[in-house]
Amino acid sequence: MGKPTYPNLKSSINNVGEVVTQIIHFKGGVKRTFHNILAETITQGQFTKYYNTDGTMIMINDSNVLCIEIFKEK
Numbered sequence: 001m002g003k004p005t006y007p008n009l010k011s012s013i014n015n016v017g018e019v020v021t022q023i024i025h026f027k028g029g030v031k032r033t034f035h036n037i038l039a040e041t042i043t044q045g046q047f048t049k050y051y052n053t054d055g056t057m058i059m060i061n062d063s064n065v066l067c068i069e070i071f072k073e074k
Helices: none
Strands: 019-026 031-038 047-051 057-061 065-072
Touching: 031 047
Parallel strands: none
Antiparallel strands: 019 031, 019 065, 047 057
8 A cells, every 4th residue: 555646636735835834714713723734635625635744634614714824844
């Protein structure tokens, strides 16, 4: 079992870097920062889903998000 493959969605996030940090601003003023996100794994549907470099999967309900800040990991 090798590295999983993901469809290239040609997301603009891929232009930022292979591994990124996202600060997600939710309705109600809550902010959450997620580090070490593998940009190629981001998929969207009812929830935005992505994996971190440690294998953790994160799912975010898009209807609760106001904006997302994205930074390249150093």
